[in-house]
Amino acid sequence: xxxxxxxxxxxxxxxxxxxxxxxxxxxxxxxxxxxxxxxxxxxxxxxxxxxxxxxxxxxxxxxxxxxxxxxxxxxxxxxxxxxxxxxxxxxxxxxxxxxxxxxxxxxxxxxxxxxxxxxxxxxxxxxxxxxxxxxxxxxxxxxxxxxxxxxxxxxxxxxxxxxxxxxxxxxxxxxxxxxxxxxxxxxxxxxxxxxxxxxxxx
Amino acid sequence: xxxxxxxxxxxxxxxxxxxxxxxxxxxxxxxxxxxxxxxxxxxxxxxxxxxxxxxxxxxxxxxxxxxxxxxxxxxxxxxxxxxxxxxxxxxxxxxxxxxxxxxxxxxxxxxxxxxxxxxxxxxxxxxxxxxxxxxxxxxxxxxxxxxxxxxxxxxxxxxxxxxxxxxxxxxxxxxxxxxxxxxxxxxxxxxxxxxxxxxxxx
Numbered sequence: 001x002x003x004x005x006x007x008x009x010x011x012x013x014x015x016x017x018x019x020x021x022x023x024x025x026x027x028x029x030x031x032x033x034x035x036x037x038x039x040x041x042x043x044x045x046x047x048x049x050x051x052x053x054x055x056x057x058x059x060x061x062x063x064x065x066x067x068x069x070x071x072x073x074x075x076x077x078x079x080x081x082x083x084x085x086x087x088x089x090x091x092x093x094x095x096x097x098x099x100x101x102x103x104x105x106x107x108x109x110x111x112x113x114x115x116x117x118x119x120x121x122x123x124x125x126x127x128x129x130x131x132x133x134x135x136x137x138x139x140x141x142x143x144x145x146x147x148x149x150x151x152x153x154x155x156x157x158x159x160x161x162x163x164x165x166x167x168x169x170x171x172x173x174x175x176x177x178x179x180x181x182x183x184x185x186x187x188x189x190x191x192x193x194x195x196x197x198x199x200x201x202x
Numbered sequence: 203x204x205x206x207x208x209x210x211x212x213x214x215x216x217x218x219x220x221x222x223x224x225x226x227x228x229x230x231x232x233x234x235x236x237x238x239x240x241x242x243x244x245x246x247x248x249x250x251x252x253x254x255x256x257x258x259x260x261x262x263x264x265x266x267x268x269x270x271x272x273x274x275x276x277x278x279x280x281x282x283x284x285x286x287x288x289x290x291x292x293x294x295x296x297x298x299x300x301x302x303x304x305x306x307x308x309x310x311x312x313x314x315x316x317x318x319x320x321x322x323x324x325x326x327x328x329x330x331x332x333x334x335x336x337x338x339x340x341x342x343x344x345x346x347x348x349x350x351x352x353x354x355x356x357x358x359x360x361x362x363x364x365x366x367x368x369x370x371x372x373x374x375x376x377x378x379x380x381x382x383x384x385x386x387x388x389x390x391x392x393x394x395x396x397x398x399x400x401x402x403x404x
Contacts, residue, residue: 020374021351127378132392149223171384172222172395176329181383182373190334193374 004201007055007068012167012186020189022202029054029068040074044106045122052110056118065201068108071186073162075101080162089143089163096162097173098133102126103162103184109195121195125188127179129166134173142170206403209257209270214369214388222391224404231256231270242276246308247324254312258320267403270310273388275364277303285365291345294365299375300335303364304328305386311397323397327390329381331368336375344372 003023006013017024031054035043052068059066073080075095083089103126110120134142141147145155147169156170157163164170166177166184180188196202205225208215219226233256237245254270261268275282277297285291305328312322336344343349347357349371358372359365366372368379368386382390398404 016373018351020371021349132396147223149220166383169222171218171391173392174382175392176381177383178380179378180376181368181379189373190375190377194334 001201002064004196005055005059005064005066007051007066010186013069016182016185016187016189020193022193022196024067027055027059027066030058038079040072040079040102040104041106041124041126043079044070044072044104045108045124046106048106048108048124049110049120049122052108053118053120056110056112060112062112062114065109065111065196065199067192068110069105069187071103071105071161071183073101073103075099075162082159082161083157083163086143089157090139092163093134093139093142093157096131096164097139098131100128100130101162102128103179105183105186105188107188107192107195109199121199123191123195125180125183125191127177127181127183129174129184130176132173132175138173142173147172203403204266206398207257207261207266207268209253209268212388215271218384218387218389218391222395224395224398226269229257229261229268232260240281242274242281242304242306243308243326243328245281246272246274246306247310247326248308250308250310250326251312251322251324254310255320255322258312258314262314264314264316267311267313267398267401269394270312271307271389273305273307273363273385275303275305277301277364282364284361284363285359288345291359291365292341295336295341295344295359298333298364298366299341300333302330302332304330305364305381307385307388307390309390309394309397311401323401325393325397327382327385327393329379329383329385331376331386332378334375334377340375344375349374 007029009028029051047070048068052066055066106124108122156165156168182189209231211230231253249272250270254268257268308326310324358367358370384391
């Protein structure tokens with residue numbers, strides 16, 4: 001069985017597939033992302049499918065399974081994507097602190113069939129996340145990276161939906177979750193494992 | 203402020219304190235562990251307190267905060283500690299698969315006061331964990347390490363309460379949790395952060 005293709009360049013998604021020992025190659029999708037909904041579970045599934053099918057089409061290789069995924073944070077009927085700058089990141093954490101929000105990850109497993117059709121299976125998982133009340137100083141300290149033991153090239157909140165990393169120092173402020181933890185990191189790997197089993201990939 | 207003392211040699215607990223950037227030194231407790239209860243939340247708090255106070259006494263340094271912790275898995279009114287061998291590990295996973303269980307971590311923050319008394323604050327967190335149904339082959343494959351991408355010195359289940367690592371490849375079988383994820387790894391770090399704030403340690 002050839003490795004599956006991950007249609008995402010996210011280092012966290014790569015790490016999660018490695019964690020459960022699924023062989024994969026990376027071909028990030030370059031397609032345009034078109035959303036026709038504002039309902040989180042629909043948005044993430046639409047985008048996951050666009051990413052997966054974009055790679056299936058460009059690859060044009062029969063039977064090779066492609067995995068596309070997209071994650072958003074929903075807080076009080078607002079969808080939070082990746083913050084564009086520090087100011088927006090501070091606003092997002094300000095919105096999330098002291099209450100619960102929802103993280104949605106949509107996944108699409110897609111492949112080209114022998115008859116030229118594209119087979120796609122799409123699903124999503126939702127995880128509820130509770131954030132402790134934070135002072136303005138704590139929010140600023142987090143965004144400035146003052147809780148980070150080791151600084152990478154980017155600050156923890158950069159490039160992350162909702163402006164936080166649950167697997168990083170923001171864990172100090174997450175009092176509990178309900179659902180799949182790894183769904184918040186970027187992939188619902190327990191569900192993915194079961195779906196790959198159904199497709200006889202593992 | 204001097205670093206706190208972690209009264210545990212667990213590599214996972216060290217990693218969690220590092221993750222939220224809390225300065226610490228390690229002095230593992232060597233005291234005997236005495237349990238006078240079979241109620242999980244009491245067991246973990248008793249053991250956490252014994253570990254912390256043992257180190258406070260041997261250290262004999264005023265005002266230095268010591269953190270002791272203990273984790274157990276409770277499944278159908280049975281307490282699962284660390285498995286002693288492969289056979290017991292297989293039994294434990296067999297017991298956990300296809301249902302929910304509870305993980306309890308007790309924490310004790312302890313220090314020697316100026317008047318010679320020992321101050322101790324003890325608490326616990328409980329996390330509910332759901333494990334997918336597993337076939338006998340999947341249980342065996344897990345215990346034999348066949349899901350592990352990289353093998354360490356030990357197999358994943360060795361030295362872990364309940365015979366699994368939520369942060370490792372067993373994540374493929376954990377469909378959801380309710381509570382603090384890091385409590386299952388070994389320390390409820392969100393709660394610990396709040397308690398250290400109350401004690402003016404951070």
